[in-house]
Amino acid sequence: MKAAIIHAALDLRVSETGEQDPGPGEVEVRIRAGGICGSDLHYYQHGGFGTIRVREPIIPGHEIAGTVSRVGPGVTAVAVGDAVAVNPSRPCNHCRFCLAGQPRHCLDMRFMGSAMRMPHVQGGFRERLVCSEAQAIKLPPGLSIQHAAFAEPLAVCLHGATQAGPLLGSRVLVTGTGPIGALSILVARQAGAREIVATDLADAPLAIARGLGADHTVNMRADPTGLDRFHADKGYFDVVFEASGSGAALAAAIPAVRPGAVIVQLGIGGEVAIPLNVLVAKEIQLRGSFRFDQEFAWAVEMLGRGAFDVAPLLTEIVPLDEAVRAFELAGDRSRAMKVQLAI
């Protein structure tokens, strides 16, 4: 079967790869749609990020959906032919984090398309893959496979909202309106936010953000003082979803939040400078948010009931054979929000 394989930075090839048979409790999924994520792009553009490097050929992709093509012994939850979204997380289910209801922190996690461990865990940009039965979440009637492939990034944002605490009645700032920021707008709206303001450095994603429900947007490059009107009386926003990973975005958010505000850090940056004195004086809570657990199933179910209209995020569907073009497009924020491979 064919797969998109990254061999090194800027060396992505579509070529043949081996098959695998589903074992007991496992299923084989015929992948149909795969969204390109920021970490996939990092592997392609830079051969990794931080200390995580591509050390052997890796199939990227962890935002995937398809149909069950084979089932191993003992599988009961899904049957051949079922449309499924694939949860890329395969935790060990017996370490202390798994038993604490936090499999996202599993000490032996296998996360698809990740170069964190050796051998790398191969991802989903291929024709077929084998996963555990628990990873294949059956789609509700009426949910397209293309929209189901948004379940993974949506789960990230639902988990971010869970980290934030109750959002009902809150005033929310979203910094960075790439796919995670944009989906966070949908989630904040669905969770009862009273007002949503979004910032970015580019106009194109901000236009999409407004379409998704942002009440107001600020291009911080064109209008660097655009958040200043939220500084009065110790600040305005109750919650921030920081989705850029940029120290500048975080620095701009801090004077705009009210005392006691929660900043949920979704964007993965490196070292950034924080003004400790302001964090103390305003009792700001900066909370990291990492992947998701049960929120993947929520995402599939809530997509199925139409709670989130992800259509405006889907920029283009590109055939697997044109994966290089797809990755180049996905890397251009002026043209692309979310690019999917059709496999």
Place this chain on the structure above:
Amino acid sequence: MKAAIIHAALDLRVSETGEQDPGPGEVEVRIRAGGICGSDLHYYQHGGFGTIRVREPIIPGHEIAGTVSRVGPGVTAVAVGDAVAVNPSRPCNHCRFCLAGQPRHCLDMRFMGSAMRMPHVQGGFRERLVCSEAQAIKLPPGLSIQHAAFAEPLAVCLHGATQAGPLLGSRVLVTGTGPIGALSILVARQAGAREIVATDLADAPLAIARGLGADHTVNMRADPTGLDRFHADKGYFDVVFEASGSGAALAAAIPAVRPGAVIVQLGIGGEVAIPLNVLVAKEIQLRGSFRFDQEFAWAVEMLGRGAFDVAPLLTEIVPLDEAVRAFELAGDRSRAMKVQLAI
């Protein structure tokens, strides 16, 4: 009457200052004991900190206790002769923060001995001061005025513990064992922590920390890898009280905490660098903690019942006339934990 007055950096003089009569609902307190705090030292040593500068002569001091010497009309809670601890916070009681149960964020706060506003709010290192009835908290029987003067820094630490959430059964790291770190050890112990580890760069305060209940201490200057044994399996501590304001202390704490840990930031630093990727991957919560509200009354009541033995922190009691010597001593961490003025 006499007061200790800072005119500029390193210019502290004990001289005469004016009297004030208590108005309706106000009381005059004859100050007996006043602890020297880090912010007092900053005014003395550097003429301020950050953007807060001594712009006119200021009487420092906000860790104070004494006896009621006069009462204004309508005062019922205390009477002449009562021993009291003085809460240095005088909020407006009608802004949105006061009405939200958060007077510490009052938009018009008058905090004793603070150069934040002009004219400066004069502090407590003087013979008598006038405050509202609500600021004079009557001491329980048996609580000495010297120990009562610890109510203010203790309230800071009780508020830090409140920000941390439940501590029962927790493993706690305290970074920086000056007075705030040291009192945080007492509070963590009283709040049911299972294990307490403390770090500092000096041996003298660490010895006191052990006496206060720290199970283990690390001198990070002598033993920079002393926390490394807490790094395994994604980290160990549930809660950190960061009481140094140092970026190095925060950086050392991050790999030693478990996923989902809470770091309560008590130390007031400037810009410090944070590894956002680790904060995200471990879902660390960095929470600022600022002053206190109801915890001041808790502190007085709990000191009165013997819940906290603050005696080991009291380095020396120095007469007001020797205020310069007291400030010099307070600034020497190898010799001093908490220096008090006897007034």
Place this chain on the structure above:
Amino acid sequence: MKAAIIHAALDLRVSETGEQDPGPGEVEVRIRAGGICGSDLHYYQHGGFGTIRVREPIIPGHEIAGTVSRVGPGVTAVAVGDAVAVNPSRPCNHCRFCLAGQPRHCLDMRFMGSAMRMPHVQGGFRERLVCSEAQAIKLPPGLSIQHAAFAEPLAVCLHGATQAGPLLGSRVLVTGTGPIGALSILVARQAGAREIVATDLADAPLAIARGLGADHTVNMRADPTGLDRFHADKGYFDVVFEASGSGAALAAAIPAVRPGAVIVQLGIGGEVAIPLNVLVAKEIQLRGSFRFDQEFAWAVEMLGRGAFDVAPLLTEIVPLDEAVRAFELAGDRSRAMKVQLAI
């Protein structure tokens, strides 16, 4: 001016009542719409409820909206002609509950149309009333006065949701689909509930509940075992909004909730029996929810942005002169959800 006045059980008359001038910081509102609430009905049908009895003539009504007709000295937030919803709560703003951010528990609350204190606090079913500036919340453009009169019961439900904690991704049971249960469905949907099931003893309100977003409804009179399928594996629902005040509804909910579930008690009943052993074994949390604070302003703002479609709840608008007919209609659950007086 005219007012609807309850003199005793079943003795409601529309008659003349005195006028009042707005004092400093007060406004006069020309009332246009007033919804009839369950407590209004209790005064009319039974002369009170529990220990709260009509002891002198009382104007009922606390779900009201209108236009500002006069303003007293110093009023800045609203002007003559502004359309406003009237918050019926007038707390003292200086008791310990007001200063703790919980004015709903004010020790000296004046709540419109309540017979709790003597003299009774007169309510809103009259042509004009005087309230504090803070009680008159200006309507956003496009919000009708009739829909604005839903702000009060909606605020009750928003507060109930606040008591519940985060609802994102939750499975919710609503027991009792009168106006409070029905609005709780709207709120739970807006707060991100994954699934909503509603119960009642009558078909008419359940039909409205389905229209508002309940995924499934059960008429517990016709189908007493209709919740049994949620009993397996220790129960199903994460959150219950109990809006009936009936012990039978609470008893039916308990086996249907999962361990650790939260039951928010909105319905005001008398003594009801609770199976303590099940509450313990399943660690159920039964939480009372009383009125609202900041949620009134949320309600107006969120109604203004179209977050809640209350139109299906509005059964009929009846002229003030026909108040007796309006109260009779409001008391018939087979015909009425919410009846409003046009004043």
Place this chain on the structure above:
Amino acid sequence: MKAAIIHAALDLRVSETGEQDPGPGEVEVRIRAGGICGSDLHYYQHGGFGTIRVREPIIPGHEIAGTVSRVGPGVTAVAVGDAVAVNPSRPCNHCRFCLAGQPRHCLDMRFMGSAMRMPHVQGGFRERLVCSEAQAIKLPPGLSIQHAAFAEPLAVCLHGATQAGPLLGSRVLVTGTGPIGALSILVARQAGAREIVATDLADAPLAIARGLGADHTVNMRADPTGLDRFHADKGYFDVVFEASGSGAALAAAIPAVRPGAVIVQLGIGGEVAIPLNVLVAKEIQLRGSFRFDQEFAWAVEMLGRGAFDVAPLLTEIVPLDEAVRAFELAGDRSRAMKVQLAI
């Protein structure tokens, strides 16, 4: 080996029972001390409680400690000769509750000495038993086996405190000062409660309660209005630990708590009447608390460091052969707090 076996109500015999070999990952413990708990007494006095009945001979006992006598293959955490406390909970470790960090709600729990399932799970009042390695918690140096046998009821109380939320600075009411109430006093004190009041119907346990740290006690039989002074201004206590399972105790607590108070229900009663209107108006939270999870390990560790002085609770140590006398004594509240069997 010998065991105490309940055949029916009031039919307890010490007789021979079979041995078992430790399998892989299992250990055999030579039991030395076993505390008699309320549920043991119910089996003995009434042949069960509620729907849980003794349907075949059962060895009671789940508050036990001893020394490891044999280890099965693969055991690494303990060795022969180690003194251990035995956690009576053996969850399945793979149901949804186990994987959610809530093994106490395990769908296939085996809890020692429980008649809930058939065949009954045999308990610890015998010379030797086999349990999983994870159930045998090694004692810290200096902790006696007799005090270690308090780990189980102490874990129940630590879990109750966890359910309560932060206790630092709180005013606590404990209703019912049997062993669970008495240990809750120790826990509340250790968790930073500011004030503790305890009630019971008997003087003997109240005397012990005062010795454990209760500031004030009320014999509700002798002084039925003894809590009335806490009714003013909507109530006083922040947290209640209800350890009697009595409706009268719960009814007496409700007017004495402040709005928003948490009542942790530890006592397992039957149907009790609750005044829903007061629960609503005061927004009381009634929270069930069931057994414990990680708190068992906390209990052992904190007993080891001397955080809890359980000595005053230990009424008498009775040899296994006199088990009938021990049970009779344990059932007499005027004479006994906690009776242990020496095995």
